[in-house]
Amino acid sequence: MTESSANKPANGEVCHRTTNGVKPCRNGFVKNHYHYQQQHQKSCYLEEKVHLRASNGGLYSRPFLESFEETPMLVAVLTYMGYGILTIFGYLRDFLRDWKIEKCHIAREREEQKDFVPLYQDFENFYTRNLYMRIRDSWNRPICSVPGAKVDLVERISHDYNWTFEYTGRVVKDIINMGSYNYLGFAENTGMCAEAAATVTQEYGVGVGSTRQEMGNLDRHKDLEELVARFLGVESAMVFGMGFATNSMNIPALIGKGSVILSDELNHASLVLGARLSGATIRVFKHNNMQSLEKLLRDAIIHGQPRTHRPWKKILIVVEGIYSMEGSVVRLPEVVALKKKYKAYLYLDEAHSIGALGPHGRGVVDYFGLDPHDIDIMMGTFTKSFGAAGGYIGGRKELMDYLCTNSHSAVYATSMSPPVVEQIITSMKCIMGEDGTTIGRERVQQLAENTAYFRRRLQELGFITYGNSDSPVVPMMLYMPAKIGAFGREMLKRNIGVVVVGFPATPIIESRARFCISAAHTKDMLDMTLEKISEVGDLLQLKYSRHRTRPSADRAFEETTYEDSED
Amino acid sequence: MDTKNMREYLGWLYYQYLLITGIYVLEPWEKSIFNTVLFTMVAMVIYTSYVFVPVHVRLALEFFSGVCGGQHESTMALMN
Ligand SMILES: Cc1ncc(COP(=O)(O)O)c(C=O)c1O
Numbered sequence: 197m198t199e200s201s202a203n204k205p206a207n208g209e210v211c212h213r214t215t216n217g218v219k220p221c222r223n224g225f226v227k228n229h230y231h232y233q234q235q236h237q238k239s240c241y242l243e244e245k246v247h248l249r250a251s252n253g254g255l256y257s258r259p260f261l262e263s264f265e266e267t268p269m270l271v272a273v274l275t276y277m278g279y280g281i282l283t284i285f286g287y288l289r290d291f292l293r294d295w296k297i298e299k300c301h302i303a304r305e306r307e308e309q310k311d312f313v314p315l316y317q318d319f320e321n322f323y324t325r326n327l328y329m330r331i332r333d334s335w336n337r338p339i340c341s342v343p344g345a346k347v348d349l350v351e352r353i354s355h356d357y358n359w360t361f362e363y364t365g366r367v368v369k370d371i372i373n374m375g376s377y378n379y380l381g382f383a384e385n386t387g388m389c390a391e392a393a394a395t396v397t398q399e400y401g402v403g404v405g406s407t408r409q410e411m412g413n414l415d416r417h418k419d420l421e422e423l424v425a426r427f428l429g430v431e432s433a434m435v436f437g438m439g440f441a442t443n444s445m446n447i448p449a450l451i452g453k454g455s456v457i458l459s460d461e462l463n464h465a466s467l468v469l470g471a472r473l474s475g476a477t478i479r480v481f482k483h484n485n486m487q488s489l490e491k492l493l494r495d496a497i498i499h500g501q502p503r504t505h506r507p508w509k510k511i512l513i514v515v516e517g518i519y520s521m522e523g524s525v526v527r528l529p530e531v532v533a534l535k536k537k538y539k540a541y542l543y544l545d546e547a548h549s550i551g552a553l554g555p556h557g558r559g560v561v562d563y564f565g566l567d568p569h570d571i572d573i574m575m576g577t578f579t580k581s582f583g584a585a586g587g588y589i590g591g592r593k594e595l596m597d598y599l600c601t602n603s604h605s606a607v608y609a610t611s612m613s614p615p616v617v618e619q620i621i622t623s624m625k626c627i628m629g630e631d632g633t634t635i636g637r638e639r640v641q642q643l644a645e646n647t648a649y650f651r652r653r654l655q656e657l658g659f660i661t662y663g664n665s666d667s668p669v670v671p672m673m674l675y676m677p678a679k680i681g682a683f684g685r686e687m688l689k690r691n692i693g694v695v696v697v698g699f700p701a702t703p704i705i706e707s708r709a710r711f712c713i714s715a716a717h718t719k720d721m722l723d724m725t726l727e728k729i730s731e732v733g734d735l736l737q738l739k740y741s742r743h744r745t746r747p748s749a750d751r752a753f754e755e756t757t758y759e760d761s762e763d
Numbered sequence: 764m765d766t767k768n769m770r771e772y773l774g775w776l777y778y779q780y781l782l783i784t785g786i787y788v789l790e791p792w793e794k795s796i797f798n799t800v801l802f803t804m805v806a807m808v809i810y811t812s813y814v815f816v817p818v819h820v821r822l823a824l825e826f827f828s829g830v831c832g833g834q835h836e837s838t839m840a841l842m843n
Contacts, residue, residue: 278785285793330788357790678787736782 255529257565261665262484262524267675267705268740275675275705279327282677286326301359302329323699331681332358334688334696340367342385343376345716347693371688372721374711375695379552379668380639381716382583382623388631389583392622393615400614408600412611420617424588427558427624429568433590435620436605437612439547439577440466442587445605447514447543448474449598450573454501455510458492458540460484460526462519467545471514477501483522486530489513493538511540517549517560517576521702521710523663523671525553528560532570543573551581552668557627557640563666581627584619586612639715643668646713646722653726658739668713671697672729672738673706679736680707686735690728 293300302325305315316325333354341348349368352361376383384390396416406412417435424433436442447470451457455476459467462483471478479496481488493511500507513535515526528544535542546559554562559576561568568574574590589599600606627636647668654661660673674680674696684696687709698707717725733739781787786797 274783278783281797282785282788285789285797288793327788676782676785678782678785681788682782735778737779 255533258563258666260525260527262663263665264522264524264662265660265741265743267673268742271675271740272705275677278676278678279704282327286322289326290322301356320700327677328698329358331677331684333361334681334684337693343373343378343383344381344385345373345378345714345718345721346370347373347376349688349693368688368691371691371693372717372725373693373714374725375693376714377548377580377712378583378714378716379548379581379643379712380557380583380623380627380636381714382581382619382626384583388626389619389622393618396618397615402613402615404611404613406611407609408606408611414611414614414617416614416617416621417611420612420621421588423621423624425590427628428574428590429558429561430574430590430592432593432596433588434596434599434606435578435586435588435612435617436603437586437609438605439579439585439587441605441609442575442577442589443467443545444470444473445609446573446575446589446599446603447471447512449603450474450543451476451510451512454506454508455512456496456508457512457514458489458496459514460516460519462522463514463516464520464545464547467514467516476512477508483519484524484527486527486534489531490534490538493534493540497538511538512543513540514543515545517544517546518553518664518667518669520548520669521671521697521708523661523667523669523710525549525563525664525667526560528564528566532566536570541572542570543575544571546574546576547587548580548669550576551627551640552643553666555640557581557636578616578620582620582623584616584623586616586620643713643715646715646717646719649719650711650713650722650726653722654729655741655743657726657730657733658741659729659733660741662708670711670713671708672711673708673740674736674738675705675707675740677707679738682736683709683732683738686732687728690732692725692728 289298292298293304303316305312309315333352337352338350339347340350349371351364351366351368353364354361382389400414400416404412404414408417420435421433424435425431436445443464443466447457447467451474453475455474457471457474457476457478459471459478459480460483461480479492481492493513496508496511499505513531515528515531517528518525526544531542534540544560546561549563550559551557553560556562561571561574568590572591573595575587576590577587578584579586589596622631623636625631625636626633627640629637644666647666647670651661651665651670654670654672662671662673663669674683677698680696680698684694687694695710695712696707697710702708711725713722778787781794784797786794789797
């Protein structure tokens, strides 16, 4: 197993690595190496996976530290018990509503529909009605300022246990914002990006009023596309007005019936929708699990299409850079190796990673030091790190020419608004250092520092956090249903805005809070946040971790960040 | 001072109980139903164990002493 034995050690013990310093042989055949694979499968699921680079043949240029501490047994049992109790009360309330003893506030069948197929009886409806509604105050909160490091909230109260909300007209000021995807802090209402956008608005206006193929093709769009291509290091790029549509409309343009899509199980809804719309066969592999992916690839090649056994027309692997619910980073070097070995295509969604990872802020490709040409389709959004809106696709020139005429979001959707374009251009130039300042560079650096600091402190405090040690998305486990609501409320009382996540976005017992670190957070803010999290963590008993790391003063604040930090 | 600490501690315990059972999110009347049901059940368990356990223990002792054969004085005393 020439090729994949070189990846294999990256999945487990380091000791195997030394035995096969063979250079990975690209485009090798599929050989029968099941033995080797089986043998090592065990070691791949170590709870804490540590990947170190060997001097030769290594795929990772940085240590790849990713941890998913398992749920403590007692906590899991108590969580199920909590859901059990809430379900019983849910049935009680449904019973009361059915018998008209209490008023039903939520949509239900009308009288004349009563004898038809029930509309509101499945589990999701039950969950929304009887569990989500009770803690709904932690979500969908309107804000009324720029979502920077601090944010103002519209005050909102409910007199009937969250069935309706009343806005008091007051504003809750200066909440520390740990929820926005503002990785590099470019969501600003002052500064060069905002000024540039304002200037352009005066020149071009806001609306474009046509699609790229008709009258909506501005010179600024062309500039932006050139810049994006340069930023990514690809031949050519194309931008779209909406990130979600970039995925859901371009995948169907690229692939169709008779092809197979290999998709990570935790891929974003836009990718899933795109894959379904395409009509291609979809096979799902386990999250970030290269054995699972390789098995699917082999099966696809060996067996071909079902029944006819014709070979698949195309095999497309769809992965994300950073997974926004797990905080994990894709094992890109291994995916690329597999892709090359089995000659598949690779679609990489860098929505969260572009700008946020890598020494130059150029996403996972930069983070792993890979060649952007190895990835066939580089997709990303401007919504997160650039503080704007929209998405891009980067790749070969032929690909762009094809998409230009075939993608629905290029043909039918209005093109990107000029101030948004300008925001992206300015922020991207800033990250690249083309504006003559080092602000962008410093922000990338700052984000890496903040991330390392925040993750390390949370772990030291004894919380269970998920994901890669370099990922600015930090999920922290809450588990029990009541704690989801309590955590959100208690943090807000202490002037910190957090995002809490529960079913259906996560498996039912793995409810979590998700912090998004930003370069705009100062150390004081992070310290303050950590102090409050610790306080609430003691109050709610959230410090579940059994892998306590001792607080170490000797590990410097900046230690885990990128080495080439000069200027 | 001490009573205040005690009260605080009890408040904290009750809060933990709310969170773990999940009834933190319920409306007050549902909370009272849950508490009442749980309290009744616990009370019944305690009461039944108070009433029946001594009898059962005695019967068990008798049985085992019967199995063991020898009629010790202590067992006789117990039976009387
Ligand atoms: C992985 C991924 N792809 C695509 C999108 C959609 O991007 P946008 O919000 O710009 O429409 C998101 C947004 O959350 C995302 O996380």
